[in-house]
Amino acid sequence: GQNIDQPTEMTATEGAIVQINCTYQTSGFNGLFWYQQHAGEAPTFLSYNVLDGLEEKGRFSSFLSRSKGYSYLLLKELQMKDSASYLCAALDSNYQLIWGAGTKLIIKP
Amino acid sequence: IAGITQAPTSQILAAGRRMTLRCTQDMRHNAMYWYRQDLGLGLRLIHYSNTAGTTGKGEVPDGYSVSRANTDDFPLTLASAVPSQTSVYFCASSEDSGSRNEQFFGPGTRLTVL
Numbered sequence: 001g002q003n004i005d006q007p008t009e010m011t012a013t014e015g016a017i018v019q020i021n022c023t024y025q026t027s028g029f030n031g032l033f034w035y036q037q038h039a040g041e042a043p044t045f046l047s048y049n050v051l052d053g054l055e056e057k058g059r060f061s062s063f064l065s066r067s068k069g070y071s072y073l074l075l076k077e078l079q080m081k082d083s084a085s086y087l088c089a090a091l092d093s094n095y096q097l098i099w100g101a102g103t104k105l106i107i108k109p
Numbered sequence: 110i111a112g113i114t115q116a117p118t119s120q121i122l123a124a125g126r127r128m129t130l131r132c133t134q135d136m137r138h139n140a141m142y143w144y145r146q147d148l149g150l151g152l153r154l155i156h157y158s159n160t161a162g163t164t165g166k167g168e169v170p171d172g173y174s175v176s177r178a179n180t181d182d183f184p185l186t187l188a189s190a191v192p193s194q195t196s197v198y199f200c201a202s203s204e205d206s207g208s209r210n211e212q213f214f215g216p217g218t219r220l221t222v223l
Contacts, residue, residue: 099151
């Protein structure tokens with residue numbers, strides 16, 4: 001079956017760095033997405049990786065290892081507004097997104 | 110309008126009633142999707158449409174139907190609502206259904222079936 005695993009909840013301190021991990025098992029693979037979702041709002045796109053390695057975009061970076069079925073989202077210089085859920089999703093062989101349940105990130109001052 | 114709109118924002122519905130959730134996008138995207146989001150579960154795909162005039166079943170299609178008469182609109186119908194359909198429903202669109210499939214989401218409809 002197809003499965004995405006990510007931690008349910010994480011806590012970090014304002015100004016610090018946090019890494020949110022995601023492992024995936026899909027039938028075929030066409031890329032890995034990260035979305036941010038604030039409480040009561042819609043998900044918004046953060047990053048897309050299809051090749052191994054690190055993609056950096058400002059304070060956010062995303063890493064992919066296809067051989068390990070593993071990705072992480074790295075958030076630097078955490079701000080209170082980064083408190084949200086972070087959704088990992090893998091694009092399978094039919095180009096359909098398989099979503100993880102999301103990681104709720106709590107930022108403390 | 111800009112992006113994707115959904116209506117209604119929220120709805121309380123009696124079991125057995127018929128309900129249509131509306132979704133409209135103005136980005137001329139070819140692909141559109143309906144998801145439901147439940148606490149502790151990931152987004153689950155209900156139905157999708159790769160282009161106007163075509164639709165397909167997702168992971169959880171039972172009890173739902175869709176149509177795609179034109180590029181902009183993608184309504185979702187619950188023929189006879191049941192309490193297990195209580196959820197937050199998100200409509201999304203993407204330029205196409207191929208790789209690099211960044212999806213843009215509407216604000217969601219919170220549906221409660223009693």
